Amino acid sequence: MVTKQFSGSPDEADLTRADSLAREIFSDIANKWALLIIEALGERTLRFSELRNEIEGISHKMLTQNLRMLERNGLVQRTVHPTVPPRVEYTLTEPGQALRVTIDGMCDWTHRYLGHIEASRHHFDS
Amino acid sequence: MVTKQFSGSPDEADLTRADSLAREIFSDIANKWALLIIEALGERTLRFSELRNEIEGISHKMLTQNLRMLERNGLVQRTVHPTVPPRVEYTLTEPGQALRVTIDGMCDWTHRYLGHIEASRHHFDS
């Protein structure tokens, strides 16, 4: 569980530390741009500018910021080719790939229930 | 794919409409609080105040706001018992349950790679 920060079990100190860390990581990952970046990368290796083109509507800043965060958490690997002009490529690590699978599930879900959701919205908005 | 808003295939009009809708839904769902609410609900039925206690750090406003959004998209069913004081219960619909399964995957992932991530962070921060 990631929802509760304090669990009343023995070894409480370690458990709460692990829980709050899990929560922190979850908060990092569970945002629109991060998930879209992971999904866009998939099994490919993409350059910064390619990612920017793939992900509709993301700004330069948000892309950099989220890529740094994902790199820090070890989800993406960043490799700089010392050429001119510079060429920077991003690819998912093994943990990143593992997470991508679950995100694929979210995407599938979205498409499967598109109709349900649209109907529910119309019903709600009246 | 949710990342690309425009696909160059035939029936482009419908496809882009579906894609932008998918993207819109994805943007709704893919935020910290919404995912935590879905995860907290699980297979249970919880009252507003119980949810508030379950989810560490969520504010009254964010909870209401996200619950409305989830209800609008048909992920959560809201039932009001006309008692006094009022009793409002929330439970996941079938689409909500389906999504929860994938979110469970994210939580599992978080715990499985906790060590990897912590190590990666230490390495990065130096």
Place this chain on the structure above:
DNA sequence: CCGTATCCGCGTTGATACTG
């Protein structure tokens, strides 16, 4: 081409108070 820094507006968020 890629990255960082700065600035600033606007949206999100929390606090508070009030209604049913």
Place this chain on the structure above:
DNA sequence: CAGTATCAACGCGGATACGG
């Protein structure tokens, strides 16, 4: 207890400029 509204403030996120 649950929901809505209002308001102020903080921080996100976009634009821009400059550096490597």
